[in-house]
Amino acid sequence: xxxxxxxxxxxxxxxxxxxxxxxxxxxxxxxxxxxxxxxxxxxxxxxxxxxxxxxxxxxxxxxxxxxxxxxxxxxxxxxxxxxxxxxxxxxxxxxxxxxxxxxxxxxxxxxxxxxxxxxxxxxxxxxxxxxxxxxxxxxxxxxxxxxxxxxxxxxxxxxxxxxxxxxxxxxxxxxxxxxxxxxxxxxxxxxxxxxxxxxxxxxxxxxxxxxxxxxxxxxxxxx
Amino acid sequence: xxxxxxxxxxxxxxxxxxxxxxxxxxxxxxxxxxxxxxxxxxxxxxxxxxxxxxxxxxxxxxxxxxxxxxxxxxxxxxxxxxxxxxxxxxxxxxxxxxxxxxxxxxxxxxxxxxxxxxxxxxxxxxxxxxxxxxxxxxxxxxxxxxxxxxxxxxxxxxxxxxxxxxxxxxxxxxxxxxxxxxxxxxxxxxxxxxxxxxxxxxxxxxxxxxxxxxxxxxxxxxxxxxxxxxxxxxxxxxxxxxxxxxxxxxxxxxxxxxxxxxxxxxxxxxxxxxxxxxxxxxxxxxxxxxxxxxxxxxxxxxxxxxxxxxxxxxxxxxxxxxxxxxxxxxxxxxxxxxxxxxxxxxxxxxxxxxxxxxxxxxxxxxxxxxxxxxxxxxxxxxxxxxxxxxxxxxxxxxxxxxxxxxx
Numbered sequence: 001x002x003x004x005x006x007x008x009x010x011x012x013x014x015x016x017x018x019x020x021x022x023x024x025x026x027x028x029x030x031x032x033x034x035x036x037x038x039x040x041x042x043x044x045x046x047x048x049x050x051x052x053x054x055x056x057x058x059x060x061x062x063x064x065x066x067x068x069x070x071x072x073x074x075x076x077x078x079x080x081x082x083x084x085x086x087x088x089x090x091x092x093x094x095x096x097x098x099x100x101x102x103x104x105x106x107x108x109x110x111x112x113x114x115x116x117x118x119x120x121x122x123x124x125x126x127x128x129x130x131x132x133x134x135x136x137x138x139x140x141x142x143x144x145x146x147x148x149x150x151x152x153x154x155x156x157x158x159x160x161x162x163x164x165x166x167x168x169x170x171x172x173x174x175x176x177x178x179x180x181x182x183x184x185x186x187x188x189x190x191x192x193x194x195x196x197x198x199x200x201x202x203x204x205x206x207x208x209x210x211x212x213x214x215x216x217x218x219x220x221x222x223x
Numbered sequence: 224x225x226x227x228x229x230x231x232x233x234x235x236x237x238x239x240x241x242x243x244x245x246x247x248x249x250x251x252x253x254x255x256x257x258x259x260x261x262x263x264x265x266x267x268x269x270x271x272x273x274x275x276x277x278x279x280x281x282x283x284x285x286x287x288x289x290x291x292x293x294x295x296x297x298x299x300x301x302x303x304x305x306x307x308x309x310x311x312x313x314x315x316x317x318x319x320x321x322x323x324x325x326x327x328x329x330x331x332x333x334x335x336x337x338x339x340x341x342x343x344x345x346x347x348x349x350x351x352x353x354x355x356x357x358x359x360x361x362x363x364x365x366x367x368x369x370x371x372x373x374x375x376x377x378x379x380x381x382x383x384x385x386x387x388x389x390x391x392x393x394x395x396x397x398x399x400x401x402x403x404x405x406x407x408x409x410x411x412x413x414x415x416x417x418x419x420x421x422x423x424x425x426x427x428x429x430x431x432x433x434x435x436x437x438x439x440x441x442x443x444x445x446x447x448x449x450x451x452x453x454x455x456x457x458x459x460x461x462x463x464x465x466x467x468x469x470x471x472x473x474x475x476x477x478x479x480x481x482x483x484x485x486x487x488x489x490x491x492x493x494x495x496x497x498x499x500x501x502x503x504x505x506x507x508x509x510x511x512x513x514x515x516x517x518x519x520x521x522x523x524x525x526x527x528x529x530x531x532x533x534x535x536x537x538x539x540x541x542x543x544x545x546x547x548x549x550x551x552x553x554x555x556x557x558x559x560x561x562x563x564x565x566x567x568x569x570x571x572x573x574x575x576x577x578x579x580x581x582x583x584x585x586x587x588x589x590x591x592x593x594x595x596x597x598x599x600x601x602x603x604x605x606x607x608x609x610x611x612x613x614x615x616x617x618x619x620x621x622x623x624x625x626x627x628x629x630x
Contacts, residue, residue, distance in 0.1 A: 003604060006547070013299040013546045023303040030310065061310035 024069045032061040039065040071150065071192045074179040076133045079149035080126055081176035082169040085201040086145035089119030093137035093146050101127040102137060124169060128154065129162035138180050144204060147176030150191035174198045231362035236272055241265035273365055277354050285497045289316040292497075292541050299545035320490070328486035333394030342389035343488045346495035349381040353502040358433045360515045360526040371432035372424055375506050376417055379461060382499065383409035386470065389492075390480035401479025405470035408460060408555055412467075415563035416457035419450040422567075422574045423510045436514035440586070443511040446593050449570040449600040451511045453563050455539075458503045460555070463496060464540060466547035467555055504536040512536070562611050566603055573599050 031039065036058040037047055048055045057063040089106040103126075106119035138146050149172075156162050175191045176198065178184045184204070190196060198204055228234055238246035241262055242255050257265045290305070290313060297304025305312035330339065353375055355365035368374060383406050390402015424430060426446065427438040444451045460467040470479040481492055508514055512532045515525030550558070577595060581588045 003608060009546045010542065013542065016301045017295075017298050019301060021298070021303055022301050025303070025306065030306065032310075 025067050026069055027066060028064040029067045030062055031058065031065055032063070033058045036063045036065065068192060073150075073185065073190050074177060075150060075152075075191075076135060076177055076179050077149040077151045078128055078133075078154040079151045079172065080128075080164060080169065081147040081149050081172065081174045081198075082124065083145050083147075083174070083201040083204060084121065084170060086143045086204070087121060087124075088143060088145075089121050090142065092140040092142060096136045096140035098134065098136060099130050099132065101130045103127075121166060124166040126164045126169075127162065128164060129159050135180060144181065147174075147181060147204070148179045150175050150177045176204070229362070229367065230364050231360070232273065232365055233269060236269045237265055240268055273355075277365070278351060281351060281354060281498055281501070282494075284501055285494055286316040286320070288497050288501060288537065289319065291537075292544075295538065295541045296545045299542065323490040323493075324487055326486040328488065329483070331394055331483050334483065335392040335394065338388050338392035340488070342385050342392060343484065343491035343495070345385040345388065346382055347491050347498065349378045350495055350498045350502050352378050353506065356432060357502075357505045357509055358436055358514060359529050360524060363515075363526055364433065367431060367433050370430045372420055372430045372435065372510075375432070376413075376420060379499070379503065379506075380409075380413050382461075382495065383413075385495075386480050389484065393480070393483040395483050397477045398480050398482045401470060401477070401482065404552060405463065405480055408467065408469060408552070408559070409463075411556060411559035412457040412460040412563070415453050415559065415567040416461060418564075418567040418571055419453040419457070420510060422447050422450040422571050425571070425574050425578055432509050432514075436509055436516060439513040439516060441589055441593060442513035442516075446589070447570060447574060447596050449566055449596065449603065450574075452600075452604075453567045453570065454511065455507065457559075457563060458507065459540065459543060460559070462500050462503055462540070464500065465544040466550050468549060469552050469555060472549060500537065500540055501533075504533055504540065507536050508532045557611070562607055566607060569599060569603050570596075 033044075033055075036054065037044060040047060040051075042050070054063050089104065091104045091106070094100070094102040094104045103123055104121065105123035106121055109118045109120050133148070135148055138148055154162070175196050176184070177191055178189055181204075228237070234246065234249055237243075238249040239252070239255055241257050241259065243259050243262060243265075257268075293315070294304040294312065305315040308314045308318055330336065356368055356371050356374060358364040358367065386405045386409065387402050390399045390405070393399070423435055423443055426443065427435040429435065429438075439446070463470050471481065472479065481489060484492060508529060512535075514532075515529040517523060517525065517528035573596060577592045578584075581592070584592060
């Protein structure tokens with residue numbers, strides 16, 4: 001009968017009206033009082049005392065809270081996570097890089113003579129302006145010291161700003177991607193969740209970095 | 224001055240201005256300062272107040288409608304709609320309006336200057352004239368003219384003249400073709416619209432909008448569903464709204480008769496269209512949804528019911544826009560002339576016959592008449608669907624029907 005198709009179409013859009021909304025309001029969304037309380041996990045009185053300005057804003061529905069899209073844990077971000085305590089300065093990453101954009105300068109370790117054990121890193125710059133995020137450097141790292149990152153907000157106005165210097169790699173908050181790190185995926189590690197930061201280098205790898213005594217045992221005494 | 228005093232809206236402002244003893248009972252506060260001899264002054268002041276109030280209310284409601292339409296369409300399409308500027312994106316239409324005002328006002332060299340400027344004004348101004356005649360409540364109207372139905376239908380049809388003027392004055396072949404197409408469509412849909420409105424008038428026995436509302440013991444949407452459907456579809460077409468927005472067809476044509484318009488002239492067309500949507504919804508509420516009448520056992524004023532129904536009808540228009548794809552021009556014309564025209568004739572015939580049998584119907588007879596109307600409604604929709612659907616939905620186009628089509 002003529003008109004049934006029209007009614008079907010109207011019903012389909014009506015279902016959408018009461019269904020979920022798929023928009024993700026990255027980087028922040030405006031919420032009212034209820035949304036603000038839910039986000040900050042606070043009681044109303046506590047919220048007024050601690051954030052009076054935000055309370056007034058939230059009454060008008062103008063309080064902004066961050067919102068991020070769901071992110072796969074193997075997402076290869078624009079930043080790299082590097083654990084200096086794990087790194088021996090072998091420069092495998094630099095050798096494997098198809099574009100040669102990893103720049104490493106090392107000097108012999110100033111600690112005890114542990115020949116072949118470790119170098120100190122002076123320069124470890126990654127030029128992500130030319131990086132294609134193939135991840136070969138991460139695959140190549142024998143000590144799981146270098147990881148793909150999970151961030152994606154490293155846009156910059158200048159090409160120089162796209163070079164990640166060693167200091168930034170040292171100090172950055174480390175939420176590595178689980179790409180090519182099955183041991184982290186087995187732990188159900190999710191990079192972009194609360195307290196997903198990895199503070200101890202021992203949490204990351206499949207095998208621990210040998211201690212200095214072990215190295216001495218292996219490389220000095222056994223020979 | 225006499226008939227105007229019937230209106231509650233008029234009376235309440237007038238009595239707070241004038242010291243007229245006849246309206247002592249109406250005053251809330253005794254602030255009136257104009258002596259009785261100067262009643263003409265308080266009369267004019269009241270008129271100016273309400274003109275000011277109605278025009279501003281219409282403009283603000285257009286802003287609200289633009290926001291509401293975009294939000295609602297977003298929700299219908301499982302997204303959010305505007306949400307960045309102000310709470311819930313409420314200031315987005317204001318930003319839009321400012322943007323439109325500051326755009327460059329282009330006037331084509333070949334244009335007919337006077338008509339070019341007049342056309343957008345003619346689109347907007349008549350729509351303002353619909354609001355005062357509509358009864359928002361039992362006593363809340365500005366003027367109750369005795370030929371309200373005809374007035375409304377006449378005023379709404381002025382916009383087809385504006386469309387033709389805009390198309391002609393642009394001096395642009397796309398604009399004139401778009402304008403002629405639009406006028407062909409508008410004129411075609413005016414006929415079923417008028418005839419189905421005649422069904423309402425037959426029931427009411429009067430052309431006054433107040434009496435149309437008061438006559439609806441059963442709302443006309445239930446009493447004569449066929450007339451309602453025809454009127455709703457025809458007014459959607461009259462408003463140039465989707466699925467009948469062939470005049471603009473923003474995704475496939477240049478903007479039709481609006482091609483050469485920019486800046487606030489374009490803004491006026493936009494404003495006129497949205498305001499016509501609001502006005503037309505009010506007319507539909509008055510004609511078919513029993514206006515300010517609500518369930519009488521609830522102590523809620525009639526104005527509330529009117530505004531609730533009003534928003535509901537606007538939401539239906541937005542719902543249509545979010546759902547239906549655009550019709551081709553030949554489909555639009557065949558729907559008007561082969562479908563709605565005959566359906567509206569059937570509607571008026573059935574109602575006239577039943578009214579001839581029971582000229583002064585009791586409530587039982589009204590229910591029987593409603594039953595007859597529903598049987599006719601479903602039957603005629605079924606039959607016309609059978610006849611029309613190969614024309615409307617099939618791939619086969621009868622070439623003889625493609626008179627206005629460019630495609």
